[in-house]
Amino acid sequence: MSANPQHVTEFDPDSPDTQPEGSLQALIARVEAEVRELQFPGFSADDALNLGLLLVELGKERGLPIAIDITRGGQVLFHVALPG
Structure with a gap:
């Protein structure tokens, strides 16, 4: 039987409360x-x-009002x- 990995509560950036230790690092x-x-190799x-x-096709199939912008090094x- 393997040991259970240590559970760290998710960090909640919207919470005003003190966050559990290690949650931000996790x-x-x-x-x-x-x-x-x-990361793409190229x-x-x-x-x-x-x-x-591909994203346009998926967006149309799902009726999503989305904007798609793909840039590389400042070039559109x-x-x-x-x-929508």
Whole structure:
């Protein structure tokens, strides 16, 4: 039987109360891990177009009033606003 990992209560940025010790550090570690995981090894203009069109398709299917803006180094690679 394995030991239970230590449970840390989620950090709540909207709470005026004192936060449990370690909760902010746990949140920071989780966000940093997500950033590392979500990094692309490369990202071309074609990649931006394909991603943008996929998001447009999903947004239309779901009837979402969303704006999609994909930039790289200050250059706009894809931009659209769906109605709503």
